Amino acid sequence: MSDLLHQPLETIRRIQNDHLKTQLNLCARGHAFYRKQWQQAGLDIQAIHSVQELGRLPLTTKHDLMADPEQFRLHCPDLPVHERALWEVLHTSGSTGEPTPIYITSHDYQAYLFQARRVAEISGITDRDRLANLFPLTPAAMGSFARSEANAYAAGASVVGALTGAPWGDYDMHRSLDDAVQMVERHQCTVLWGITSFVRRVIMRAAELGADFGHVRMCGVTGEASTPAMREDIRTRLRALGAAGTIIFDRYGSTESGGLAQCREEGDWHNPAPEMIYHEVVDPDTGQPLPDGERGALAITLLARRGTVLLRYLVGDIVSLTRAC
Template identity: 30%
Template sequence: MWNKIEGASREKLGETQLKRLQDTVTRVYELTPFYKEKFDELGISPKDITSLEDIQKLPFTKKQDLRNHYPFGLFTVPMSEVVRVHSSSGTTGKPTVVGYTQGDMDVWNEVMARVYTMAGATAKDVVHNAYGYGLFTGGLGFHNGAETIGATTIPASSGFTDRQIMLMKDFNATILAATPSFALHMYEAAKKSGSDYLKDFKLKSGVFGAEPTSEGLKEEVSRVWGIDYHEVYGLSEIIGPGVSSNCKHSKLLHVNEDHFYPEIIDHKTGQVLPDGERGELVITSLTKQALPIIRYRTGDITSLHREPCGCGRTLVRMESIVGRVDDMIIVNGVNVYPSQVEHVIANTEGVTLNYQIIADKKGHLDKLDILVEVNEDVLSDSVAEMEKIKKDIERSLANNLYINANVKLVEPRSIERSMGKAVRVVDKRV
């Protein structure tokens, strides 16, 4: 463990959480007109928070609230105390803007040090960081965490795949930090260049995140690079990467709940769900200074689990993100998550995990095309074999997801690659 609080008793952890929650509620009530108005509308004040269960009395915060107060309207410190600003991609409308005091940066570095420690990294390691640098929190978040544990850090950033391969090999990188889709893209480039990746590279572990990923894709990244796969979850509105990650003992992700209090709610009713049930993840920041957020609705679908972990950490664990409330697509009345489609593809022989889902209209009905790249060996197979693979995927989608889709097998590397998050869904209906 990086910090002993990761293995603290649940009683001690609860005491820490309550004190920090009370401080945060007081902070936003006194310093943020937005929250004071929300609290007053509900008839509550900071003194009403006397237990962790009382968090359910507090209002939710949504992404639109941050956009409505763009850029710095929800900050609780003067700009003279803000040492860093990041923002989301802002694909629609204004981006969400987040700020950090030096204290916030210390927390971020702390939780990312925990991430690397769970992945087995130490000061002796060389971290190849292939996350993009800039307003996106990924690059600098992973970078600072690696430096915090004393590792040698290579700020490779995203893109320039051939250079990435060369640096990773020549600098003897032992830890890879990247999105899983880019990690596979790098492998394809290494294989194409003729590199004997198992001999030429020294990688032992990887920290991957920034996009929902099926078990099949995780296993593929781990297999082709011959490394341990460690998943990292985070979001800029809360801190960036570092909200949770998994250790070698479990696929569930330890939530750093001394800094981030998690809840699972029914996204339609807002009611808190019991442990083990899937719903929308809601997070309250407990230690943020520049931009503390109360009950932030992440839109991510997951579940919480409190069973003991073999690593000794007592932190609550969360399931890998199944999908998002807002990127779930509804096809003729059926809810479909990209990760579910990916799971079907991952269990099919002869295809890669590079795919794209295209939703469109045919008359008044929805139609779904799924482009799937075949591997190079299949290209030489017969038309009959290709047709069998196509039908197998379509049958599995119908049997498991109850959707009728037209699967189109395409050549290797014909689907455009992303240097960041993979674009899995193209919805032409909107």
């Protein structure tokens, strides 16, 4: 496993602080939203030297991002090509409003691969696995679907795209539920990757079709919480299809920041890339950080982003932070 995750907190903080200072300096040069915000607030960014001082910056809300996503895209034309060339555009909040673009440079994509490799190391996905991407093919590119490939690439695994979801567009590329079941069976997929209720639906349909899912050893589910009863139901159904001892992980994350990782079922989520992402739990009214263990709003700061950059961004979840597993 990557060494940084086993380093003392002081070492991690030193790296985070260095990355934060670089990120703030870039934003001061080429981030329209934060430059304006800081000027209006009279903030001296050069006086912020550590992640512990982030409380001096205002919070960023989803409304801020959705109101003008272009304002959050970094523009520094003197950066190396890989830091400014656009690799892809993903979208967030498509289910609750107009899809909001998240700009990803080549640098950011490589950083996500790095993060995904750490997630694979923590959760136990290897280069022997075959991932079944059961996320829907949506009209706007959503992170969970698009990043399934990157998660497989990072682990050295192979990936099968089921292309499920409600049909749209002119080219008739969507596949049926039965097609998805047959692909999992034919390719002997070892990891089912998708929205919790749809993964369960695939398993139920597999039973109706008499499919062999004996090779499935893990389900990585997200988008909906999986209760212990739901996980046991999925596991029981998989046992009937020939799979024994299937691990079911809840994947937590966002299109804006990528995924976190569980090291065991029902465990807390680990930040797999602390040199790239800093988490705070804050009082959403005052913006002030709360002590470890106290529940509050999750705010993320992207420490090494070159496309869409977000600082103290409120994800929309209530959580608590601990420092030990």
